[in-house]
Amino acid sequence: MIPKIRQLRPVYALLFLAFAFSCKDNFEVPIQDEAWVPIYRSVENSKEIATLEPRAPITGGKIYAYGKYLFQLEPNLGIHVYELVDKRPMPRRFIQVYGAQEIAIRNGALYTNNDKDIVSLALTESGAAQLAGRVENVFSVSEATVPPETGYFECVDPEKGIVVGWELKENVRAKCKF
Numbered sequence: 001m002i003p004k005i006r007q008l009r010p011v012y013a014l015l016f017l018a019f020a021f022s023c024k025d026n027f028e029v030p031i032q033d034e035a036w037v038p039i040y041r042s043v044e045n046s047k048e049i050a051t052l053e054p055r056a057p058i059t060g061g062k063i064y065a066y067g068k069y070l071f072q073l074e075p076n077l078g079i080h081v082y083e084l085v086d087k088r089p090m091p092r093r094f095i096q097v098y099g100a101q102e103i104a105i106r107n108g109a110l111y112t113n114n115d116k117d118i119v120s121l122a123l124t125e126s127g128a129a130q131l132a133g134r135v136e137n138v139f140s141v142s143e144a145t146v147p148p149e150t151g152y153f154e155c156v157d158p159e160k161g162i163v164v165g166w167e168l169k170e171n172v173r174a175k176c177k178f
Contacts, residue, residue, distance in 0.1 A: 035174035036147035037154045040161040046098040046115055051128040054080065054091035058165075059148045066105040069127055073103055076145070076164050079112065081127040092127045098164045101139075113139050115162045146178045153178060 057080055061073035070082040070089050078096040082089035099115030110121040110129060118138045121129035145163040147153045155176040156163055 029173040029175045032152040032172050032174045034168055034170055035152040035154060035172035036149070036166045036178075037169045037172060037174075038145070038147075038156055038160075038163040039165040039167060041098055041164045042161045043115070046162050046164065047117070047134075048096070048098075049114065049119065049121070049129070049131050050096045051130075052094045052096055055094050062103065064103050064105060066110075066123075069123075071103055071105070071110065073100060073112075075101060075148075079103060079110070083127060093129075095121065095129045097121075099162055116140060150178050152176065 057072060057074055058077070059075055060080075061075050063073075064071045068084050069092075070084060072080040072082065074080060074094075076099055078094055078098070078100055080091065081093040081095060083092045084090075095110075097112055097114050097119070100112045102113060104111045105123075108123055109132060110123055112119060112121070114134070116139050117134050117136045119131060119135075120133040122132040123129055145156055147166040152172075152174040153166070153176050154172060154174045
């Protein structure tokens, strides 16, 4: 009799797991007091790259020095451009590049990602940038997008576009946690 019970253990384990995981879908997503909610932009509009007036960093990222300029990544939004004046960084521009996660500069060209594409931007003497080239669908960064701080967040829905930022809201149905 004992050998038969041992043979059934894997079957019982599978039945238990199937029951346990099927029950999760029957529960309503709880309302969180505070949760991060993604801000979306359509894929078509997200490819727009523009040089704008300087703005204060929200979630400052990596810094890259090149010539008389410092470039600071603003994850998912773009790149802050500072000019070094007497060893002090002075805000000069903001290069809007949605989905930007990394930057590199070589021979006067700034390279970054624009969501899933890699782009090269020609830098001018004033710190402005113009699109010089694009290779599409190189990265899959949008699937890994998470909010700037830990906690509950509304799960990312790729059908709504790409995530270009996050806002903290109250009373949100959120089941994802970071």
